[in-house]
Structure formats: C-alpha cells, structure tokens
Amino acid sequence: MAIKYVMPKLAMAMNEGTVNEWLVTQGGKVEKGDALVTVETEKVAYDCESPEDGYLCIIVPDGETVPCEEIIGYFCQSAEEAADMLASAGNASEATESVKETSEPSNEQPSSEQKSQTAVPNASAPIAATENTRRIIASPLAKKLAKDAGLNIAIVSGTGPNGRIVKKDIEAALKAGLHQAATAPLAQGGSTELARIPMKGMRKTIAERMKQSLTTTAQLSSAWESDITDLLSIRKKFVKREDSLGTKVSVNAFIIKAIVYAIKQVPIANSCLESEEAVIYGNINMGIAMSMPGATEYDSGLMVAVLHNIENMGVVEIDKAMKALFKRIRNGESTAKDMSGSTITMSTTAGIAPPGMTTTPVLNLPNAALVGPSTAIEKPIVKDGQIVARTMMPMSFTFDHCILDGEPAARFMSALHDALENPELMMA
Amino acid sequence: MSNLDLIIIGAGPGGYCAAIRASQLGLKTAIIEKDTPGGVCLNWGCIPSKNLIHQAELFHSLSEMEQVGVKIGRSGLNYAHVQAKSRQVVKTLTGGVAGLLKKNKVNYIKGTAKITGKGEVTVDGTKYKTKNIMVATGSRPMNIPGFEFDEELVLSSSGILAMTELPKSIVILGAGAIGCEFAYIMNSFGVKVTLVEFAKHILPTEDFETTAILAQSFKRNGIEVLTSTKATSLSKDKNSVTVTVENADGDHKINADKALVVFGREPNTQGLGLKEMGVKLDQRGYVQISDYCQSHATNIYAIGDITNTPALAHVASKEGEMAVEHMAGLKPHAMKVDANSVPSAIYCEPQVAGFGLREDKAISEGIKIKKSVFNYAGAGKTIAVGKPEGLVKIICDKKTDEILGAHIVGHCATELLHELLLAKHAEILPEDIESMIHAHPTISEAIMEAARGINGKPIHG
Numbered sequence: 008m009a010i011k012y013v014m015p016k017l018a019m020a021m022n023e024g025t026v027n028e029w030l031v032t033q034g035g036k037v038e039k040g041d042a043l044v045t046v047e048t049e050k051v052a053y054d055c056e057s058p059e060d061g062y063l064c065i066i067v068p069d070g071e072t073v074p075c076e077e078i079i080g081y082f083c084q085s086a087e088e089a090a091d092m093l094a095s096a097g098n099a100s101e102a103t104e105s106v107k108e109t110s111e112p113s114n115e116q117p118s119s120e121q122k123s124q125t126a127v128p129n130a131s132a133p134i135a136a137t138e139n140t141r142r143i144i145a146s147p148l149a150k151k152l153a154k155d156a157g158l159n160i161a162i163v164s165g166t167g168p169n170g171r172i173v174k175k176d177i178e179a180a181l182k183a184g185l186h187q188a189a190t191a192p193l194a195q196g197g198s199t200e201l202a203r204i205p206m207k208g209m210r211k212t213i214a215e216r217m218k219q220s221l222t223t224t225a226q227l228s229s230a231w232e233s234d235i236t237d238l239l240s241i242r243k244k245f246v247k248r249e250d251s252l253g254t255k256v257s258v259n260a261f262i263i264k265a266i267v268y269a270i271k272q273v274p275i276a277n278s279c280l281e282s283e284e285a286v287i288y289g290n291i292n293m294g295i296a297m298s299m300p301g302a303t304e305y306d307s308g309l310m311v312a313v314l315h316n317i318e319n320m321g322v323v324e325i326d327k328a329m330k331a332l333f334k335r336i337r338n339g340e341s342t343a344k345d346m347s348g349s350t351i352t353m354s355t356t357a358g359i360a361p362p363g364m365t366t367t368p369v370l371n372l373p374n375a376a377l378v379g380p381s382t383a384i385e386k387p388i389v390k391d392g393q394i395v396a397r398t399m400m401p402m403s404f405t406f407d408h409c410i411l412d413g414e415p416a417a418r419f420m421s422a423l424h425d426a427l428e429n430p431e432l433m434m435a
Numbered sequence: 436m437s438n439l440d441l442i443i444i445g446a447g448p449g450g451y452c453a454a455i456r457a458s459q460l461g462l463k464t465a466i467i468e469k470d471t472p473g474g475v476c477l478n479w480g481c482i483p484s485k486n487l488i489h490q491a492e493l494f495h496s497l498s499e500m501e502q503v504g505v506k507i508g509r510s511g512l513n514y515a516h517v518q519a520k521s522r523q524v525v526k527t528l529t530g531g532v533a534g535l536l537k538k539n540k541v542n543y544i545k546g547t548a549k550i551t552g553k554g555e556v557t558v559d560g561t562k563y564k565t566k567n568i569m570v571a572t573g574s575r576p577m578n579i580p581g582f583e584f585d586e587e588l589v590l591s592s593s594g595i596l597a598m599t600e601l602p603k604s605i606v607i608l609g610a611g612a613i614g615c616e617f618a619y620i621m622n623s624f625g626v627k628v629t630l631v632e633f634a635k636h637i638l639p640t641e642d643f644e645t646t647a648i649l650a651q652s653f654k655r656n657g658i659e660v661l662t663s664t665k666a667t668s669l670s671k672d673k674n675s676v677t678v679t680v681e682n683a684d685g686d687h688k689i690n691a692d693k694a695l696v697v698f699g700r701e702p703n704t705q706g707l708g709l710k711e712m713g714v715k716l717d718q719r720g721y722v723q724i725s726d727y728c729q730s731h732a733t734n735i736y737a738i739g740d741i742t743n744t745p746a747l748a749h750v751a752s753k754e755g756e757m758a759v760e761h762m763a764g765l766k767p768h769a770m771k772v773d774a775n776s777v778p779s780a781i782y783c784e785p786q787v788a789g790f791g792l793r794e795d796k797a798i799s800e801g802i803k804i805k806k807s808v809f810n811y812a813g814a815g816k817t818i819a820v821g822k823p824e825g826l827v828k829i830i831c832d833k834k835t836d837e838i839l840g841a842h843i844v845g846h847c848a849t850e851l852l853h854e855l856l857l858a859k860h861a862e863i864l865p866e867d868i869e870s871m872i873h874a875h876p877t878i879s880e881a882i883m884e885a886a887r888g889i890n891g892k893p894i895h896g
Contacts, residue, residue: 151835
C-alpha cells in the first residue's frame with residue numbers, strides 16, 4: 008500500500024506551502040532521510056527529508072501551492088505502483104489523460120497537467136521562460152476575455168468544473184486589478200522587462216501580511232531622536248573585550264536590551280491581538296525583521312527571525328543568540344521556532360537608510376508594537392547650556408491603537424529613550 | 436413508513452426525477468400522486484403530443500410517396516386508432532417511470548395529499564411524517580371566463596388529447612407551443628385550422644425570424660394564421676362554436692366544429708395547505724422561492740410549474756435535482772435555473788427551438804450584439820432530404836463573441852440546438868464551432884456556417 012505524503016505544517020502560522028522543487032524524480036526511488044522536496048512557506052524554504060523508503064509518486068508538481076496537510080505525493084512499494092497511483096490520482100474523467108501521460112517515461116512531471124485542473128491559488132504561473140509550459144484549463148470565452156484585457160490567465164484561479172477558469176473568474180480577476188499588475192510593462196510598447204516577480208511564496212505572503220496589517224489594525228507611528236553617544240562609548244568598551252566576551256557586541260544588542268527595559272516599565276507594549284483578545288506576554292520574544300534575497304537580483308525578500316525568551320538576557324547573551332539565529336537562517340538550518348512566536352518586533356534600517364531618516368514601519372501581526380531604529384548621525388545638541396556634537400539615532404514606534412492608547416505608548420517611548428540615552432539603566 | 440427524509444407531492448417530471456435523485460443520495464423518500472406517474476408531461480402533454488406529431492408527419496408525408504407513384508388511399512384514416520397508439524406510448528412510459536421509482540426504492544403512494552403540519556403530510560386520511568416536503572404539483576390549462584372548457588366543443592390541451600374523432604374544422608386560440616403543435620397536427624390530418632394569436636407573431640416568446648418561417652409554412656399548408664388578433668367572445672351551437680375576434684380589420688366571426696383554448700397554464704397550488712404552513716404565493720398563485728427552490732416555510736421546497744420559472748418539464752426536473760441536492764447537504768452547481776440557458780422546443784414541422792437572448796430583446800434593452808443567420812438551404816443535406824425550409828441564428832455579445840442566444844427553425848431543430856446550448860454553457864465561442872469539423876452532409880453544418888458568419892463569411896452562404 009502506498010503511504011501518503013502531505014504538505015508539512017512547519018509552523019503554527021503556516022497555512023499553505025509551495026512545492027518549490029522535488030529533489031527526486033517522478034517514480035524515483037527514495038530512502039528515509041534523503042532530501043525529498045523543497046517546500047517554500049510564508050517565510051523561508053525548507054528542504055524536507057523523506058520520512059519513508061519507497062518509490063515516489065508526485066501529485067503536486069513544482070510551483071504549486073497547496074494547504075497544509077493536503078496530499079502532495081505517495082511513497083509506493085514499486086515503480087509500477089507509483090505509476091498506477093499516478094494514473095488513478097486524477098478524477099475518473101481525467102483517467103485517460105493521466106494514463107496516457109504515464110506511458111511517457113521521459114516526462115518528468117506527468118502529473119502537472121491533471122493537477123492544474125484543481126488550480127490551487129495561482130501558484131504555478133508559467134512566467135519564467137524556464138518553467139514548463141502548463142496547460143491552462145479555461146473556457147474559450149475566458150481565454151478570449153483574458154487576452155482582450157491583457158490579463159495573464161495563468162494567474163487566475165478557476166472555479167468552474169474541475170477548477171476550470173470560466174468567464175466569472177476572469178471578471179473577478181479584472182475587478183481585482185490583476186491585469187494591471189501583469190501587463191503594465193507589456194502595454195508600453197518597446198519597454199524591456201528586467202524581471203517578472205511571481206506573486207507567490209514569500210512575495211505573496213509579504214504582500215498579504217502587509218495588506219492584512221494595514222487593514223485590520225489601527226496602527227500609527229511616532230518618531231523621535233535618542234542621543235546614543237554614551238551607549239556607543241559603552242559599546243566601545245565591550246568591543247575592546249571581544250575576545251573575552253566571545254562576541255563583538257552589536258549596537259542592535261544594546262537597542263534590544265533597551266527595548267526589554269522599556270517593556271518592563273510598560274508591559275502592554277509586549278502584546279499580541281489574538282482572536283478578539285489582547286494577550287500581554289510575560290516573556291519577551293523579539294521579532295527581528297531580516298532582509299532576504301529575492302527571487303531575482305532585482306527584488307528582495309523579508310522575514311522576521313525570532314529571538315525567544317530574552318527578558319533576562321544581558322547584551323552579550325542577546326548578541327550571541329541573535330548572531331546564532333541569523334547564521335541558522337542564512338544557512339537554511341532554521342527551525343520553525345526561529346520564525347514564529349514574536350511578541351514585539353524590531354525593524355531597523357540603521358546603516359541602510361540615509362542618516363536622520365525616520366520610518367513608519369508596518370506592524371508585524373499579531374504583534375501590537377514595533378520599534379524602528381534608523382541611521383544615526385552626529386548633530387549639534389544643546390547639553391548643559393553648551394552646543395556639543397552628539398550622535399543622534401532616529402527612532403520610531405509603531406503601535407496598534409486597538410491595544411495601546413497614546414498614554415502607555417508615550418510612556419513606553421520615553422522609557423526606551425531613557426534607556427538609550429542612559430545605558431546604565433540597562434543594568435537594572 | 437416511518438422516519439422519511441422527504442415526501443414529494445406530485446410525480447410529474449419534476450417530482451419523479453427528484454425522488455430518484457433523492458433516493459440515490461440516500462434520502463428515505465416517498466412520492467404521492469393522485470393520478471398516474473409522469474404528470475401532465477407524460478400523460479396529457481409532451482409525450483402523447485409528440486406521438487401524434489409523429490403520426491401526423493407520417494400522414495403528411497404520404498404526398499411525397501405519391502410523387503413517386505405510390506397510391507395510398509387516405510380515407511381509411513381512423514383517428515381513434517391514432518389516439519390509441521399515442522395512449523399506448525403513454526402507457527409504456529408511465530410503466531417505465533413506475534419501474535424506475537420502484538428500482539430506486541422510492542415509496543409510491545397513490546392519493547391526494549395535503550400538508551397538515553410541520554413535517555406532516557396527510558394522504559386521504561393517513562398521516563406521514565417527514566423531514567422535508569417538496570411540492571411538485573404542476574399546472575393545469577388556464578380557464579378564462581367566456582372560454583370555459585367543456586371538453587366537447589371547447590377543448591383544453593388535455594381534452595384534445597382525449598379526442599377520438601377528427602373535427603372538420605377547429606379554431607385554436609393561442610399560438611404558443613401547444614397551439615402551434617395542434618395546429619400542425621390537425622392540419623396534417625386534414626382538419627381546417629384557424630390559429631388566433633393576440634401577439635404580433637405566433638410563438639411570441641420565440642425569435643421573430645424563426646417563427647416567421649413557421650408561419651409561412653403554416654399558411655402554405657392552408658392554416659389560417661391571424662396574429663395581432665384578440666378573441667373577444669365565444670358562443671356555442673349544438674355542434675359548432677363561433678368565436679368573435681377583433682383586429683385591425685375590425686370584428687369578425689370564425690365558425691368551427693371545435694375550439695381549442697390554449698391561453699396558458701395556471702399553477703396547482705390550492706388545497707395543499709401551503710398558506711397555512713407559511714408558504715407564500717404571488718398574486719397569480721405561484722409559490723415564491725429563494726435559492727435551491729426553498730419556499731418561505733422551513734423544509735418546504737417548491738419546484739416546476741408551481742413556481743414562476745419557465746413551465747417546462749426539463750426546468751422542473753433540474754429544479755427538483757437542485758432542491759434535493761441542497762437537502763442532502765451537497766452544493767449544487769447552481770442555486771437556481773438560469774432562464775437564459777433553458778432551451779425551448781416546439782415540435783411541429785418545421786421545428787422551432789431556441790435559448791437565451793432574442794434579437795428584439797437585445798434591441799429593446801440596448802444590448803450590443805452580433806448576429807449571424809444561415810439558411811438551411813445552404814446545407815446540402817436539407818435539400819437531399821427535402822427539408823430546405825429553416826435557418827440557424829446565433830446571437831453573440833458584440834465585444835466578447837460570447838454566445839448569448841441561438842434560435843433554430845427547421846427539420847430536427849430541437850435536436851440541433853444542443854450543440855449551441857453546450858457551447859454557451861461551456862463558454863465555447865463561435866470560432867471554436869467554426870473550426871470544428873462537422874460531418875458532411877449533415878444539417879449540423881448549418882450551425883458551423885452560422886458560427887462562421889459571426890466574424891467572417893459562411894462558405895455556402
């Protein structure tokens with residue numbers, strides 16, 4: 008008997024995943040522990056190991072996005088069983104089609120055609136020229152309407168029989184403005200395209216999260232400047248002792264420590280909106296926004312790495328934990344925990360943004376607050392009646408007014424400001 | 436018979452199809468019928484009339500045999516035998532329906548039903564309990580004051596189907612599907628026919644170009660067709676009727692042996708206890724329904740002719756299916772019948788069939804269309820079989836080419852229509868029909884040619 012293989016649920020927040028690439032060919036032999044498939048979640052791509060021995064029957068082809076727990080393949084006892092399984096995987100009405108396909112052993116993705124009939128959200132838009140051309144199941148009228156409107160029909164989900172794209176799907180897509188996104192470069196004759204970024208995987212998740220954040224909260228950002236001159240001189244002392252501390256403590260570690268200090272003064276800043284309840288947490292899991300490589304050289308990715316239980320850590324410990332976390336992520340060794348469970352977020356543009364720029368970052372749901380440090384600059388400041396040069400860091404604080412009102416938010420910002428300007432407070 | 440999931444009142448084409456579907460879906464179902472299974476359609480409508488038309492066609496085509504020298508005397512025609520043959524067909528089919536119900540384990544109860552409480556139906560004194568009730572009691576010929584049926588001289592559609600002797604002349608009031616079909620039948624058997632219609636053309640709900648061809652054919656065969664003519668009164672002598680009609684030429688009287696009054700049909704919604712249960716009826720007595728044919732009363736569904744949807748057997752069957760699937764917790768593809776996708780079919784020779792948008796409606800509603808008309812005579816097969824009279828008309832959206840309607844008049848029109856109906860249903864475009872190879876010689880080639888005419892030119896046009 009064949010054993011089911013489902014889209015793994017790698018994190019609580021993961022609802023769907025994209026099969027980025029099967030690392031074993033259709034019908035190929037796999038052993039337990041072999042690298043089986045790369046699954047792209049909302050945040051990152053994982054290589055999944057095979058949990059079984061057997062012959063692989065691929066049901067969901069590369070590029071398709073499916074909900075967690077949906078069957079994406081089977082482990083069969085023989086190559087023949089895998090072929091039979093594939094043939095029977097389609098609907099009865101499609102059986103002849105899939106049988107025909109399995110008789111062509113050179114075809115590496117025989118199931119792609121039949122699977123496209125169930126067209127789970129827009130995943131496999133054959134945009135890149137390298138991707139296999141997938142048969143689009145659409146009514147002739149739908150195809151014509153899409154063509155006339157300049158809409159790439161591959162990005163439309165079908166709701167007709169067996170997921171066929173029909174007239175009303177095209178009308179819905181046009182209403183949603185999909186055609187503008189897909190056709191702008193083509194519409195201006197003579198333009199050259201550098202790249203097309205499919206709205207899938209991480210890009211799709213970022214887009215959905217950002218829109219969801221802006222439409223479901225009452226968020227606002229406040230900005231100020233903190234004098235970090237003293238903080239930097241303390242840091243210098245730490246840096247000098249890099250060898251004995253075991254790390255070159257970063258400015259970010261100090262800022263995070265300052266945030267921890269401020270949370271202890273105003274705990275409600277460390278909260279999440281969870282199904283109609285604001286949950287204020289006792290432990291602090293710091294989400295740190297990280298820039299990631301995009302699908303092409305032109306775009307970027309974004310994810311939030313999570314540093315867990317930092318409420319009692321010192322700056323050295325924070326720095327070490329943060330660097331270890333980043334390393335795991337960059338090496339693709341991160342765990343689901345590394346990507347989930349933040350209670351507050353920090354999104355820094357320091358070193359990238361022009362000096363003095365303040366930001367209004369978008370809240371990372373479900374967190375109710377986000378601290379946004381930016382690039383510091385030396386400025387003339389009046390201190391004790393004298394004009395002196397001090398290093399000023401632009402700071403911003405974005406918060407959900409549904410949870411935090413202005414009064415606690417202002418107290419939080421003041422506490423944070425106080426810790427940044429008087430770093431000895433971090434010893435408290 | 437306890438713990439029923441569904442009681443259906445009325446075993447017409449809506450009720451019996453619903454019963455079978457319900458049983459297939461695992462609902463414990465009973466169906467109640469006071470007459471014989473099959474309803475009006477099978478007993479006193481579509482089916483016996485189709486047999487009469489078939490026999491009329493045979494009789495009518497004798498003249499073709501005479502052209503090749505075969506001499507057949509017509510005097511031996513015995514209309515009682517014609518009728519007996521059509522009743523035999525009915526008997527075969529009602530037996531078939533009873534068999535299907537039995538095979539599908541539907542409990543068949545003969546009697547007159549009334550809803551007497553929530554989930555309770557009483558049949559001639561016996562109470563039955565059920566979760567759901569489906570009312571599928573159909574319709575009856577509309578009786579208009581002054582034109583009341585006596586079924587001797589003034590006939591309804593049921594009366595003419597029971598008639599065993601041909602009159603010498605008949606006046607038919609109402610040129611809808613039934614009026615036109617009986618005009619054809621009677622005329623074919625040599626009865627002098629006068630067909631009176633209040634609207635501008637016969638078959639007022641069909642396309643004006645297709646109906647014009649039918650009207651021409653009627654006139655050529657000796658039927659007197661009076662359109663834009665109102666029947667104002669009817670008087671009876673011992674053996675004849677006189678109908679007074681009024682049109683642009685003034686008043687005049689039509690005398691005939693019999694009158695067939697086919698003004699329309701009215702719903703059978705009285706005496707069922709519907710209002711008492713909270714089922715709402717409109718002014719004309721139709722049950723008001725929402726999605727999946729649900730009435731205003733919980734767990735009471737209404738389908739077919741008692742609702743204000745096209746009074747056609749195939750609409751009733753589809754509605755029954757939809758309602759049952761909804762009861763069974765399935766999600767039927769559609770929540771209601773889309774009137775634009777319902778085919779109509781009139782079975783005289785030439786046949787008339789159509790669906791969807793009509794040209795006159797497009798004009799009056801300002802819908803921008805493209806149309807293509809191809810004459811039957813352009814398809815060689817029609818000439819070969821001596822049926823060159825007819826046309827195929829396709830109406831498309833001007834911008835998108837979507838097929839919005841199609842209308843066919845001619846030999847086999849009611850069968851041919853389905854290629855175009857499938858095209859509309861599956862959103863297939865005229866260019867797809869045009870590029871599909873059609874067998875030669877067939878009448879279907881006329882459809883290919885008409886499709887070609889939407890954006891180009893037919894080859895044989």
